[in-house]
Amino acid sequence: xxxxxxxxxxxxxxxxxxxxxxxxxxxxxxxxxxxxxxxxxxxxxxxxxxxxxxxxxxxxxxxxxxxxxxxxxxxxxxxxxxxxxxxxxxxxxxxxxxxxxxxxxxxxxxxxxxxxxxxxxxxxxxxxxxxxxxxxxxxxxxxxxxxxxxxxxxxxxxxxxxxxxxxxxxxxxxxxxxxxxxxxxxxxxxxxxxxxxxxxxxxxxxxxxxxxxxxxxxxxxxxxxxxxxxxxxxxxxxxxxxxxxxxxxxxxxxxxxxxxxxxxxxxxxxxxxxxxxxxxxxxxxxxxxxxxxxxxxxxxxxxxxxxxxxxxxxxxxxxxxxxxxxxx
Numbered sequence: 424x425x426x427x428x429x430x431x432x433x434x435x436x437x438x439x440x441x442x443x444x445x446x447x448x449x450x451x452x453x454x455x456x457x458x459x460x461x462x463x464x465x466x467x468x469x470x471x472x473x474x475x476x477x478x479x480x481x482x483x484x485x486x487x488x489x490x491x492x493x494x495x496x497x498x499x500x501x502x503x504x505x506x507x508x509x510x511x512x513x514x515x516x517x518x519x520x521x522x523x524x525x526x527x528x529x530x531x532x533x534x535x536x537x538x539x540x541x542x543x544x545x546x547x548x549x550x551x552x553x554x555x556x557x558x559x560x561x562x563x564x565x566x567x568x569x570x571x572x573x574x575x576x577x578x579x580x581x582x583x584x585x586x587x588x589x590x591x592x593x594x595x596x597x598x599x600x601x602x603x604x605x606x607x608x609x610x611x612x613x614x615x616x617x618x619x620x621x622x623x624x625x626x627x628x629x630x631x632x633x634x635x636x637x638x639x640x641x642x643x644x645x646x647x648x649x650x651x652x653x654x655x656x657x658x659x660x661x662x663x664x665x666x667x668x669x670x671x672x673x674x675x676x677x678x679x680x681x682x683x684x685x686x687x688x689x690x691x692x693x694x695x696x697x698x699x700x701x702x703x704x705x706x707x708x709x710x711x712x713x714x715x716x717x718x719x720x721x722x723x724x725x726x727x728x729x730x731x732x733x734x735x736x737x738x739x740x741x742x743x744x745x746x747x748x749x750x751x
Contacts, residue, residue, distance in 0.1 A: 435713045438465050438687060441694040445470035448523050448572075449693075450565070452504060452558070453533025455482040458580065458638055461686035462530060464490045466693075467497035471528070476504040476515055476561075478533070506533055506557025507543040509740060516564035525572040526565060528693050531558040531579045531615070540602035547739065548596035550604075554611035559618060560740040567745050575631045577622065578692045581615040582637050583705070586720035588613025590728055592735060614732060616703070616719055621729040623701040625748040632700035636692040636714070638685030639706035688714040 449466045453459035454475035467473045467490050477483035483501040490497050500522065504515035519526075535553045543552035562569075562577060569575045588609035594600050597607060615635065622633040685706075691714040692704045703719045706712035722728075737743055 436691050438690060441469050441690060443470055447471045447527035448525055449528035449530065450474045450476055450519060450526055451530045451532055452476045452506065455479060455486040457682050458686045459532040460486050461683045462532060462689050465690055467499060468494045472498040474500045474502055474519060476502045478505045507549055507552040509545050509560055512557050512560045513564065516561060519565060520568060523568060526568045527572050527575050529562060529565060529569055529577045530689060530693060532689065536604050536608040538604050540597055548607060550607040550611045551595060555614035555618065556736060556740055559736045560742040563742040563744045566748055570629045570631045573630050576693055577633045578689055579615045579619050579635045580689055581635050582612040584609040585613040585616050585723060588722060590614065590732060592731060613722060616723040617729045617732050620701055620723065621733045626700065634692045634698055634700060634702045636688040636704040638688055639711050
């Protein structure tokens with residue numbers, strides 16, 4: 424269970440508190456829709472140069488055009504990135520390295536959940552490949568640009584589902600145990616938090632921090648891969664959420680965050696000067712509400728699992744982290 428920390432229960436942090444980001448570079452994966460789009464849009468509005476790293480470049484270009492409507496002076500770049508493919512991850516990282524001498528914010532937002540077990544082009548279970556192994560490799564390939572940038576941050580978007588996650592290291596890819604969407608998704612989101620904590624420990628002595636966030640129950644396009652009943656319920660909830668955002672109404676009364684509200688947890692982890700390495704941010708009411716520092720489930724603190732996952736991720740991806748991310 425994810426718990427809000429008492430001292431911040433009534434916090435009402437908003438995007439208005441994000442400082443001027445002119446001169447800073449932000450990489451946002453999965454920025455063409457939902458939480459990623461809102462994250463990119465708000466960072467761009469605050470003056471950051473934002474790279475939209477997305478699986479579908481056409482949709483990413485459309486997203487960039489939508490951002491320019493509200494922020495005509497926004498500085499944006501689109502890079503093709505399919506996190507389920509290590510070839511794509513390496514190509515995207517190389518493209519970004521050619522453009523960016525500094526990376527102030529690396530936001531690992533993109534994710535997936537699949538009804539049936541699928542395998543990536545590298546032979547990995549697709550949910551784990553997209554939600555953890557791809558971001559692990561992407562972060563490692565860009566890390567030297569990050570740790571040489573003063574005050575840089577690496578933010579990984581997790582989920583409350585991590586509390587139900589179990590890492591079966593002898594069967595991470597569900598070749599023997601039964602596969603379900605919820606089991607695979609929970610495993611991948613636990614992996615994201617274990618990665619954050621181990622990376623935070625390895626970044627000791629640098630000016631870079633690693634933190635994590637979860638959006639609560641946010642109404643986005645994420646449910647497109649889920650079952651038909653879930654999609655139907657989501658469509659109804661989205662209509663209610665749209666109604667609730669009209670003047671004088673509050674989406675929180677229907678028990679959900681809009682994509683904009685859900686993105687605030689990521690944005691606070693990325694931009695609030697008070698954030699410290701290893702912290703986790705989520706809605707103050709669990710499923711909904713303003714972003715506050717929250718306590719992850721105990722399984723996220725398993726140091727042995729953190730270190731074993733790191734070693735296994737290096738083995739599977741072939742990516743070794745540079746100096747500055749050594750175990751402390």
